[in-house]
Amino acid sequence: MAAPIAKSNLVMLKNAFKYVGLRGISTSRPASAQLTVRDALNSAIDEEMERDERVFILGEEVAQYDGAYKISRGLWKKYGDKRVIDTPITEMGFAGIATGAAMAGLRPICEFMTWNFSMQAIDHVINSAAKTFYMSAGMVNVPIVFRGPNGAAAGVAAQHSQCFGAWYSHCPGLKVIAPYSAEDAKGLLKAAIRDPDPVVCLENEIMYGTAFDVSDEVLSKDFILPIGKAKIERAGKHITLVAFSRAVATCLDAAKELSTIGIEAEVINLRSLRPLDFDTVMESVKKTNHLVSVEHGWPQSGVGAEIVSRMVEGPGFYHLDAPPVRVTGADIPMPYAKTLEDHSLPQGKDVVRVVKKLLNVQ
Amino acid sequence: MFSVTLRCLGRQVHQQNKSLAPLFTYSKNGLNTEATFDTKPFKLHKLEEGPATTVTLSRQDALKYYKDMQMIRRMETAAGNLYKEKIIRGFCHLYSGQEACCVGMRASMRSYDAVITAYRAHGWTYIMGVDAVGVLAELTGRSTGCARGKGGSMHMYVKNFYGGNGIVGAQQPLGAGIALALKYQGTDGVCLTLYGDGAANQGQLYEAMNMAQLWKLPVIFICENNGYGMGTSVDRASASTAYYTRGDYVPGIWVDGMDVLAVREATRFAIDHCATGKGPMVMEVVTYRYSGHSMSDPGTSYRSRDEIQEVRQTRDPITGFRERMLSTDLATADELKDIDQNVRQVIDDAVKRAKSDKEIGLDELTADIMSNPIDTRVRGVTAFDTLTHKRIGPAVNS
Numbered sequence: 194m195a196a197p198i199a200k201s202n203l204v205m206l207k208n209a210f211k212y213v214g215l216r217g218i219s220t221s222r223p224a225s226a227q228l229t230v231r232d233a234l235n236s237a238i239d240e241e242m243e244r245d246e247r248v249f250i251l252g253e254e255v256a257q258y259d260g261a262y263k264i265s266r267g268l269w270k271k272y273g274d275k276r277v278i279d280t281p282i283t284e285m286g287f288a289g290i291a292t293g294a295a296m297a298g299l300r301p302i303c304e305f306m307t308w309n310f311s312m313q314a315i316d317h318v319i320n321s322a323a324k325t326f327y328m329s330a331g332m333v334n335v336p337i338v339f340r341g342p343n344g345a346a347a348g349v350a351a352q353h354s355q356c357f358g359a360w361y362s363h364c365p366g367l368k369v370i371a372p373y374s375a376e377d378a379k380g381l382l383k384a385a386i387r388d389p390d391p392v393v394c395l396e397n398e399i400m401y402g403t404a405f406d407v408s409d410e411v412l413s414k415d416f417i418l419p420i421g422k423a424k425i426e427r428a429g430k431h432i433t434l435v436a437f438s439r440a441v442a443t444c445l446d447a448a449k450e451l452s453t454i455g456i457e458a459e460v461i462n463l464r465s466l467r468p469l470d471f472d473t474v475m476e477s478v479k480k481t482n483h484l485v486s487v488e489h490g491w492p493q494s495g496v497g498a499e500i501v502s503r504m505v506e507g508p509g510f511y512h513l514d515a516p517p518v519r520v521t522g523a524d525i526p527m528p529y530a531k532t533l534e535d536h537s538l539p540q541g542k543d544v545v546r547v548v549k550k551l552l553n554v555q
Numbered sequence: 556m557f558s559v560t561l562r563c564l565g566r567q568v569h570q571q572n573k574s575l576a577p578l579f580t581y582s583k584n585g586l587n588t589e590a591t592f593d594t595k596p597f598k599l600h601k602l603e604e605g606p607a608t609t610v611t612l613s614r615q616d617a618l619k620y621y622k623d624m625q626m627i628r629r630m631e632t633a634a635g636n637l638y639k640e641k642i643i644r645g646f647c648h649l650y651s652g653q654e655a656c657c658v659g660m661r662a663s664m665r666s667y668d669a670v671i672t673a674y675r676a677h678g679w680t681y682i683m684g685v686d687a688v689g690v691l692a693e694l695t696g697r698s699t700g701c702a703r704g705k706g707g708s709m710h711m712y713v714k715n716f717y718g719g720n721g722i723v724g725a726q727q728p729l730g731a732g733i734a735l736a737l738k739y740q741g742t743d744g745v746c747l748t749l750y751g752d753g754a755a756n757q758g759q760l761y762e763a764m765n766m767a768q769l770w771k772l773p774v775i776f777i778c779e780n781n782g783y784g785m786g787t788s789v790d791r792a793s794a795s796t797a798y799y800t801r802g803d804y805v806p807g808i809w810v811d812g813m814d815v816l817a818v819r820e821a822t823r824f825a826i827d828h829c830a831t832g833k834g835p836m837v838m839e840v841v842t843y844r845y846s847g848h849s850m851s852d853p854g855t856s857y858r859s860r861d862e863i864q865e866v867r868q869t870r871d872p873i874t875g876f877r878e879r880m881l882s883t884d885l886a887t888a889d890e891l892k893d894i895d896q897n898v899r900q901v902i903d904d905a906v907k908r909a910k911s912d913k914e915i916g917l918d919e920l921t922a923d924i925m926s927n928p929i930d931t932r933v934r935g936v937t938a939f940d941t942l943t944h945k946r947i948g949p950a951v952n953s
Contacts, residue, residue, distance in 0.1 A: 249739070275739065281769070286728045286762025293732020296717055297669065298952050299739060320722050321729055328710040330703035331923030331948015333717070365924050365933075389953045390925045421929040468930040506938040 225409045231401040233378035233411075234264045238302060240414045241386040242272055245300060248386060251278040251291055252304030252341075261306050262342060262401055288314030288339070292321045295337035295391075302386060305341035308357045308395060315360075322391040323366030338385045340394035343371070344439065344489050345538060347399065351526035356490030358437065361393045362466035362499070368420050369466040371395045373441040375405040377464055380418025388420065395466075397439045421468035425477070429459035432483040432548055435474055435500055437463040440487045446541030447487075451548055458548065466496060471503050478509055483551055484517035489538050492521040515551045520544055589613045590883035594817035598809035600800040600837070605808060606824035610816040617876075617885045620662065620815050622894050624654040624873045627678040629902040630687050631846075634677065634694055638850040642910060643694045646721075647708050649846040650678035655872035656779055656840050657682045659818025660747060663826055667742060671717040671730040672749035674709040675779075675844075679749075683716035687905035697912040703947075704914055705923075714951075724757030726750065727776070731763040731835075734774035743830040745773045747822075753784020755798050764802050767835035775825045776802065777838045779812065785848040786857040799839035812842030813872045843870065918945060926950035 242248045249272075254261045256269035256279040269277040280287040284305065291303035305311045311318060322335045345354040362369045370385055370392060372378040378396070385392035410416055426441060427448050434444040441462045448458040459477050463470060478484050484504055486497035497519035503509065504517045520539045527537055549555070590612055597605045631649045638647045650657070653675070661682045664670075672679050680690050685701045693700025694708055701711050709721040717733060720726040730748025737744035750760065755778050767774050778798040782789055789796045799807035806828070810821040818840060825836045843866045847854025854863070880886045915922075921933040922945040931944040 278770075281762070281765060283762035283765065285759045286731075286766055289725065289728025289759060290732035290735060290763065290766060293671070293717070293729035293734075294736040294739070295732075295952065296729065297733040297736035299736045316722055316725060317728070321720075321725055325718075326926055326948075326950070327924050328702065328706040329712045329718070329948065330705045331926070331946065332702070332712050332951060334926035334950040334952045336952050368925070368929070389927050389950060419929070 226407055226412060227404040228375040228379070228407045228411065229402055229404045230372070230375050230378045230396070231262070231264060233375035233407075234382055234396065234401075235266055235268075237379045237382035237386070238265065239268060239271070241383055242268070242276060244414070245387075247298065247300040248302065249276040249278065249299065250302040250304060251280050251287060253280055253282055253306050255279060255304055260304075262398060264401070265304070284310050284313040285317065288317040289321065291339075292317045292335060292337055295322070295335045296325065296333055300336050300386065302338045302340060305339065307346075307353060307398070308341050308343040309353050309355055311339065311341070311357065318361070318367070318391070318393065319364055323364050326390065327366060334389050335391050336389045338382070338388075338392045338394060340382070340385075341396060342398035342401070343395035344397055345399075345522075345527060348529060348531070348534065349527075350529040354527035356395075356488070356522070358395055358466050358488065358490055359495045359498075361395070362469065362496060364467075366391065367467060368392045369395065370420055370464065371437040371466055372464065373400070373426075373438055373462050375403075376407055376411045377418065377424075377462070379411060380416050381420065381464060384417045384420050387417070392420070395438060400439055400442075418464065421465045421470055423464055423470035423473040424462045425459060425473070426462045427458070427460040429457035429481065431456045431458065431481055432485065432552060433459050433461060433474065433477040433481045434485050434487055434544065434548075435461045435463060436487040437466060437496065438489070440489050440539070443489075443539055443541055443544060444487050447544035447548065450541060450545050454554070456548060456552065456554065469499065471500070474500065474504070475509055478504065479512050482512055482514040484513065485520060485544065485547055485551065486517070487520045487539060487544055489522050492519060492524050495519070495521055497521055518547055518551060520547055585884065586886065587614065587884045590879075590885050592816055592879060594814055594820065595811040597817070597821060598799060600797075600802070600807035600809075601804070602806045602808065606820040608820075610820055612816060612879075612885070614885045616662065617880050618890070618894070620658050621873070621876060621880065621886075621891065622898065623658045623682060624815065624876065625895060625898045626687065626901070627654045627657070627681055628873060629898050630681060630690060630905070631677060633691060633902050633906050635846065635850065637691070637695060637906065637909065643708070643850075644696075645707060646674065647694065647850040648675040648848065649844065649850070650675055652845040652866070652872070653779060653781060653812070653842045654678060655815040655818055655876070656812050656842055659815040660777070660822045662815075662819045663822040664747070665744070665826070667715065667737075667744045668826065669715045669717065669733050669737065669744065669746040670749070671720065671726045671733060671746065673720055673723065673726055673751060673754060675751070676709065676711060676719040680711040680713065680716065680719065684713045685711065687902055688908050691905045691909035692912050695909040695912075696914060697909065698915045699908065699912045703919070705919075724750065724754045724759050727754070727757060727760040728763040730776075731767045731772050731774045734767065734772040734829075734835075735770070738771075738773055743773070745775060745826050745829040747775050747777055749777045749779055751784060752778060752780040752782065752789050752796075752798060753787070753792060755780075755801060756793055764805050764835065764837075768805055771832060771834040773829035773832075774835045775822075775829055775838055776805070776835060777840060779840050779842055781842050781844045783844070783848070783857065786852065788857065797839075799837055802835070802837040805835050805837050807837035807839065810838060810840045812840035813870045813875065815872060815876055919947065921945060922947050926953060
């Protein structure tokens, strides 16, 4: 790392911090604490509300219940009725109200209890929020964050388990983030709240309780991660595994197992779906010549379909030694019965199976 | 006592003839500087008192309202013609016949009140401050249009005016949200949120009204009831056509939307209600559109030509207002003719500009998708077409 000679230690630290933030490479900074994804999101919202008076949060149960998944715990007590607003169970109405408030200069955080319920309000996310800046020739930007848990939880069956990564990342005018770790959750959500455009934040309920080691800077009030930049969670040289959100854990599980048989997988955590950091994927595949995209959503027209298409449409094609392949949720509505549910989503061993096949290993 | 006598005389005169007699006037150069009129009574829902039915109109205001209504009428006629010449494409929903609504409402608005409406928005765009060129050139898709030609008929914006919305009903909760912002920011600003009789049945309206009432949002939900939702008359679409009562727990007023003064008074009353923290209000403004739903609808398959003619002849908002001005000597016929000429000239010039001004360049295809673009590469129609994002507009909420 060729750091410029700094005038003072403070400047040096600041530069180092910027470097870490921008490069997005796994660093060996010492962890100073453990932080759950839930607490990361909570502190992101809290810090941004403290920093900017225009930021407020609305949604079902966000205030007096402390949040259906406790993401907004303590905020109502701290900020009161004006800035932490419990809504009736009327998604289309409150998503529209939040979007209107953003058009008029506030910075709302609109929580969907799960992204499944966003379908009731999707017209506002797309037609009212995403398209308005372009339609108004750059006059009315809509600085709103829509957030909530996305994808499958456990045992919640078909209507409560859909992944919306493909649907929202499809649309120009939206930014879409999909944090995996606590660091991702904090840095990306803060960036989203500060962003002057509409951002869709796809969280994951199962990850909420997972604790991660985090460094001091993650805990700081100005820790921001750049939207649209992927992170290499694990370096490797034999094959590239690309994922977002909980599927990153699936890839890390697979990578661990593959390592025992001498296959070093490089795991890329996309962090954002729009813009999608394809450059990082490309650089990785130049090195490994093999690509597997892993997601928990459905296969047809999914995020993986986009990644694979980009790889074969361009120069990436010539770096591949095998077809790029997707690992996804099964093409079925989510069943309830435990064994069936277990077989609806990909696990580490499914990724291992695919990697072995691509690398021609028994 | 003298004034009581005059009022009695006035009332008798009023009852005798259709055109409304003045009560209190003073002369200057043979013209009056103001006149007073009675409006049709308002119907009230969950309100003890309503707007005043006796209205005073100054000469200055009269000339302004007349000119504004004529501008809108002429501008919409020009738009209709441009559409028939195929220079305007896509959708074009004309406001002809409804002029008294936006002109009357604007007359009572303060400079910081906001408006949001649906797609029958050209009249509103004009009254909120975009000139005829800005509207017509937007309709013809030129760079001098108020959205540089990128929005078109249904997506015109200007300060405090949030469009122009293409999805029926979407503007209802958006408007409540704008009201929330006005209140949150500590102003006593109000958001006028307009929708049609068709959109009055949208579920999101009731969701928005519920939250507006709960949180006392300063939003006026205004139904511009022109009798038809596209080709479906109100009786065929709504189990209850008393739109001013549809807010249930939200107080409402029924207004004669062909009378610019009635609209002005009702709006004044509603703004006062909302601006003093009493929560939302509903206004049903009964009006009429001469054209079909849009330019692709002749507007005669679901209603009779006689009906349209009847409204034109007996209830036209501009003709009626003109008669009022002339009968009370607020203006002379020549003065009004001058205004008509001036309006014609302005619109004719605007049409010329709308036809001859250029479109924006292809470099703006990828302009202003985001106000803070992260990756400025934008994919074109093939994998081999990479375009560049550009930033042009002011992004007022940065």
